[in-house]
Amino acid sequence: QVQLVQSGADVKKPGASVRVSCKASGYTFNTAGLHWVRQAPGQRLEWMGWIATDTGDTKYSQSIQGRVSITRDISASATYMELWSLRSEDTAVYYCARDSKYDNSWYFDYWGQGTLVTVSS
Amino acid sequence: EIVLTQSPVTLSLSPGERATLSCTASQNINTYLAWYQQKPGQAPRLLIYDASKRATGVPARFSGRGSGTDFTLTINSLEPEDLAVYYCHQRSGWPQLTFGGGTKVEIK
Numbered sequence: 001q002v003q004l005v006q007s008g009a010d011v012k013k014p015g016a017s018v019r020v021s022c023k024a025s026g027y028t029f030n031t032a033g034l035h036w037v038r039q040a041p042g043q044r045l046e047w048m049g050w051i052a053t054d055t056g057d058t059k060y061s062q063s064i065q066g067r068v069s070i071t072r073d074i075s076a077s078a079t080y081m082e083l084w085s086l087r088s089e090d091t092a093v094y095y096c097a098r099d100s101k102y103d104n105s106w107y108f109d110y111w112g113q114g115t116l117v118t119v120s121s
Numbered sequence: 122e123i124v125l126t127q128s129p130v131t132l133s134l135s136p137g138e139r140a141t142l143s144c145t146a147s148q149n150i151n152t153y154l155a156w157y158q159q160k161p162g163q164a165p166r167l168l169i170y171d172a173s174k175r176a177t178g179v180p181a182r183f184s185g186r187g188s189g190t191d192f193t194l195t196i197n198s199l200e201p202e203d204l205a206v207y208y209c210h211q212r213s214g215w216p217q218l219t220f221g222g223g224t225k226v227e228i229k
Binding site: 106107109 | 122152153155157159164165166167170171174176208210212215216217218219220221222223
């Protein structure tokens with residue numbers, strides 16, 4: 001069965017960087033794109049970016065472009081999200097989610113369990 | 122960026138009642154809209170895609186409709202397990218994807 005397993009919770013100081021991993025299993029890794037979505041406490045879901053796992057092509061949200069990088073390691077069936085220059089507003093649960101083609105478009109069909117990143121001095 | 126506005130923010134209903142959730146897009150998104158259910162402490166789950174199609178395993182009491190800018194998710198005959206926050210999500214604005222603010226469904 002498809003699983004996305006993320007790294008554990010982390011606490012960072014303002015100005016630091018964080019790297020969250022997402023390891024996929026149960027399907028051929030480089031056949032589906034992967035997204036990162038975050039959710040600050042009590043807030044809406046926020047799309048962060050996407051990586052094409054076959055080519056490594058990436059797209060990022062304009063709101064955080066320049067502070068985020070998404071990479072992948074095909075041999076490890078994993079994607080990584082790095083966010084730097086952290087501030088308190090980056091405190092959130094970070095999710096990876098798999099893209100799947102449905103009839104007319106692409107949607108997220110599987111999600112990781114989420115990783116809580118806390119930014120605090 | 123396409124803005125999705127959901128209403129109401131909170132819906133409190135009794136088991137067996139019908140819930141009607143609304144999502145309005147700031148511009149025409151055709152039917153490139155999905156609804157996700159997020160239960161407390163869990164990741165979101167895909168319920169509806171392409172505005173009106175139920176994802177695999179989703180009970181028939183969930184239905185979606187709409188196109189263009191106005192969309193509705195209906196939950197017929199609410200069950201206690203439907204306690205969750207429901208988000209709409211658009212794929213029309215790729216590569217800038219957005220979610221609505223969510224509607225929290227409470228069961229009396």
